[in-house]
Amino acid sequence: MNMLWFWIPVVLAISDEIHGRIVWKIGHDFYIVLGGIIKKTLTSAVQTWLVHEVLESIFHFLVLTIVFQSFQIGILGGLIHLTLDIAHSAVPYHIPPLAHRALHFVIEALFFMAIYGL
DSSP: OTTHHHHHHHHHHHHHHHHHHIIIIISHHHHHHHHHHHHHHSSOHHHHHHHHHHHHHHHHHHHHHHHHTOHHHHHHHHHHHHHHHHHHHHSOOOOOHHHHHHHHHHHHHHHHHHHHOO
8 A cells, every 4th residue: 555656657558558549550440530520520620629538538538447446546646647737738848758757647646646645
């Protein structure tokens, strides 16, 4: 339990990679169709992007809840990941994939350190 603050961001990083592979490699065609349906339903690209981020957050919530058998960890992990995705997407800069993953890991680890302590 002492290293929980470390393992949650690790599982979030793995979950993010799994999500990316499912969306872009396995379910690419379905995801394009789903994106089109969502875009036609909503009025702006920003709303469509937010729906995508929320759906991704729900995916992370499910993975964390199953892995850690904790609804609380699932909710907190999904919310911090959603917050980070929205925050760094709103700032107009580009970082390489490894730096992006490291940014998520460090901030998520600090977040869970603050909650679960060292």
